Amino acid sequence: MIEILRFELVPGADEAAFIESDKRVQAEFAYQQPGLVRRTTARGEGGRWVVIDLWYSAAASDAANAAWEADPAAKAYMAFVAPDSVSVERYEDLGG
Numbered sequence: 902m903i904e905i906l907r908f909e910l911v912p913g914a915d916e917a918a919f920i921e922s923d924k925r926v927q928a929e930f931a932y933q934q935p936g937l938v939r940r941t942t943a944r945g946e947g948g949r950w951v952v953i954d955l956w957y958s959a960a961a962s963d964a965a966n967a968a969w970e971a972d973p974a975a976k977a978y979m980a981f982v983a984p985d986s987v988s989v990e991r992y993e994d995l996g997g
Contacts, residue, residue: 902955902956902957902961902991902994904962904990904991905952905953905989905990905992906951906989907949907950907987907988908949908950908983909949909982909983910950911983918981919981926972930968931965934965935961935964936956936957936961936964937954937956937965939955940953959991
């Protein structure tokens with residue numbers, strides 16, 4: 902399963918500090934989640950960001966999403982993210 906998170910940073914956010922927070926959440930949270938195959942973060946034009954996660958299953962992603970709310974690294978990360986800019990899309994991997 903492929904999950905795509907799109908968002909913008911809050912106005913005035915320190916981009917370097919966000920990147921450090923992203924590295925922390927990747928090491929301390931994301932790669933500790935059972936079923937995560939790969940995670941990558943990218944910056945686009947116009948202040949848009951994307952995180953792409955590859956999961957073994959939707960159930961693994963659901964479990965990680967439930968754990969996300971209580972995780973200290975995730976909370977610090979989300980302080981950089983503009984809540985109204987967040988969108989999440991999921992795709993079924995066809996194995997190609």
